Amino acid sequence: MKPLAGRRVLITRPADQAEGLAGRIRAAGGEALCVPAIAIRELEDLGPFDALADRLASFDLAIFVSRNAVRKALALLRERRGAAAWPARLRVATVGQGSREELEAQGFAQVIAPAAQSDSEALLALPDLAAQVVRGRRVVIFRGDAGRALLGEELDRRGAAVEYAACYRRVRPDNGAAAREIWSRGVDAVTASSAEGLANLLEMLGPRAEGLERTPFFLPHQRVAAEAARRGLARAIVAGPRDADMAASLVAYFGAAR
Numbered sequence: 001m002k003p004l005a006g007r008r009v010l011i012t013r014p015a016d017q018a019e020g021l022a023g024r025i026r027a028a029g030g031e032a033l034c035v036p037a038i039a040i041r042e043l044e045d046l047g048p049f050d051a052l053a054d055r056l057a058s059f060d061l062a063i064f065v066s067r068n069a070v071r072k073a074l075a076l077l078r079e080r081r082g083a084a085a086w087p088a089r090l091r092v093a094t095v096g097q098g099s100r101e102e103l104e105a106q107g108f109a110q111v112i113a114p115a116a117q118s119d120s121e122a123l124l125a126l127p128d129l130a131a132q133v134v135r136g137r138r139v140v141i142f143r144g145d146a147g148r149a150l151l152g153e154e155l156d157r158r159g160a161a162v163e164y165a166a167c168y169r170r171v172r173p174d175n176g177a178a179a180r181e182i183w184s185r186g187v188d189a190v191t192a193s194s195a196e197g198l199a200n201l202l203e204m205l206g207p208r209a210e211g212l213e214r215t216p217f218f219l220p221h222q223r224v225a226a227e228a229a230r231r232g233l234a235r236a237i238v239a240g241p242r243d244a245d246m247a248a249s250l251v252a253y254f255g256a257a258r
Contacts, residue, residue, distance in 0.1 A: 001029070002028050002029025002030075003028050003029065003251045003254055003255040004025060004028040004029045004030030004250060004251060004254055005029035005030070006029075006030075007029075007030040007031065007188040007189065007250075007254055008030070008031045008033055008185075008186060008187050008188050008189075009025050009030050009031065009032055009033065009187075009188060009189045009190070009191065009250060010033045010035060010182065010183075010187045010189070010190045010191070011025075011032055011033065011034045011035070011191050012035060012036060012037035012038070012190065012191065012192045012193070012197050012198075012200075012201050013034075013036065013037075013038075013191070013193050013197070014036050014038050014039060014040050014068070015034070015036045015039070016040070017067070017068075017193075018032075018034045018036070020243040021191065021243040021246055021247060022034055024243055024244070024246075024247035025247060025250065028247065028250070028251055030250070033182050033187065035175060035178055035179045035182060035201075035204075036173050036175070037172070037173070037179075037192065037197040037198070037200040037201040037204065038170050038171070038172065038173070038193075038194070038196060038197045038200060039170070039171050039172070039173045040068055040072070040144075040168050040169070040170060041168065041169040041170075041171055042168065042169070043145070043166065043167065043168060043169060044169070046076070048165075048166070049076055049080075049165055049166065049167060050076075050080050052140065052163065052165045053076070053077055053080040053081055053165075054080070056077070056081070056086075056087055056090065056140070057087040057089075057090070058138060059090055059138045059139065059140045059163075060090070060091065060137040060138050060139065061090070061091045061092075061093060061134070061137060061138075061139045061140075061160075062090055062091070062092055062093070062139075062140050062141075062142065063092075063093045063094065063095075063123070063139060063140070063141045063142065063151065064092070064093075064094045064095075064099050064103065064142045064143075065094070065095055065099075065120075065141065065142065065143040065144075065147060065151070066095070066096075066098075066099055066143070066144075067098050067099045067102045068144065068168055069099070069142040069143050069144070069167060069168070070094070070099050070102040070103055070106065070142075071102065072142075072167040072168040073142040073165065073167040074086075074106055076167055091110075091112065091128075092108050092110075092111050092112065093111065093112035093113065093123060093128065093129070094111060094112070094113050094123070095113070095114070095118055095119055095120055095122070095123045095151075096113065096114070096118025096119070096241050097113065097115075097118055097241070097242060098118070098241055098242055099113070100113040112126060112128045112129075114126060117221070118220065118221065118240075118241040119221050119223060120148060120150045120151040120154075121150070121223075123151070124150075124151065124154050124155075129155070129158075130158075131158035131159060134155055134158050134159065134160040135158060135159030135160065136159060136160070136161075137160050137161070138160070138161045138163075139155055139160045139161065139162045139163070140162075140163050140164075140165050141162065141163070141164050141165065142165045142167050143164060143165070143166060143167070144166060144167070144168050144169060144170045145166040145168070145169045145170065146170070152164060170196065172200040172203065172204070173200075175204065176203075176204035176205070176206075179201065179204040179205055180204070180205055180206065180209070183205055183209055187211075187215060188215070188216075188254075189215065189216045189217075189218060189250060189253070189254075190215060190216070190217045190218065191217075191218045191219075191239070191246050191250075192217060192218075192219055192220075192224065192228075193220055193241070194220070194224060195223070195224050195227040198217070198219070198224060198227060198228060198231070199227075199231075202231060212232070212233060213232055213233060213234050213235075214234070214235065215233075215235065216235040216237055216253060217233050217235060217236050217237065218237050218239040218246055218249055218250060218253075219236055219237065219238055219239060220238075220239065220240060220241035220245075220246075221238065221241065222238050224236075224238075225237070225238050237249060237253065
């Protein structure tokens with residue numbers, strides 16, 4: 001019997017990022033239930049991004065906070081700058097292995113990224129972002145239209161001149177009815193990729209969703225697990241940010257349960 005046979009796993013990633021994990025769950029015998037808790041949308045006003053894109057060569061370091069930021073920012077830069085999309089001297093960094101793989105797939109080498117833990121704290125701990133290195137440097141952070149302030153605030157404290165470049169919008173999808181219908185039929189596990197997605201799912205399900213406190217939530221980082229615990233979810237499991245991490249953790253958890 002496959003390790004996830006008979007298990008229904010709710011995947012809350014954006015629609016265009018769910019299939020990798022869904023495929024691994026199906027391969028292990030489980031049922032993948034894709035209900036996005038975050039939707040990625042285009043910017044309504046490209047003016048601020050285009051203005052920054054025209055000054056891209058003035059920066060010393062560019063940081064991408066997610067795989068979405070890599071895809072969306074580079075697409076917009078190519079539209080704006082054409083063949084000169086990326087200045088040769090501009091170094092590149094990112095917070096995790098998924099976005100590092102995306103950057104490498106798009107032709108970037110020597111990407112600065114933490115090797116294990118995938119978050120702002122791990123990136124800030126690297127020698128390349130030490131105060132004596134970034135002091136006086138100009139840093140642009142590519143991200144959604146909102147997000148954690150820690151990375152920019154800490155780099156500013158270390159003496160860098162930081163600017164943000166929003167390259168997409170994150171919104172909560174209007175699919176609460178679908179989420180509640182799936183939940184009512186039973187869910188054995190939930191995967192969430194961020195604290196924002198977790199919060200959106202809980203809003204979509206509503207406060208009376210039965211069994212939330214008993215359902216295992218598989219999460220990418222300890223920070224998200226702490227948020228889950230704060231919200232009363234007793235089974236918060238740190239699996240890791242990548243599809244392989246999530247799938248392996250699901251298999252280990254339910255394999256042990258058998």
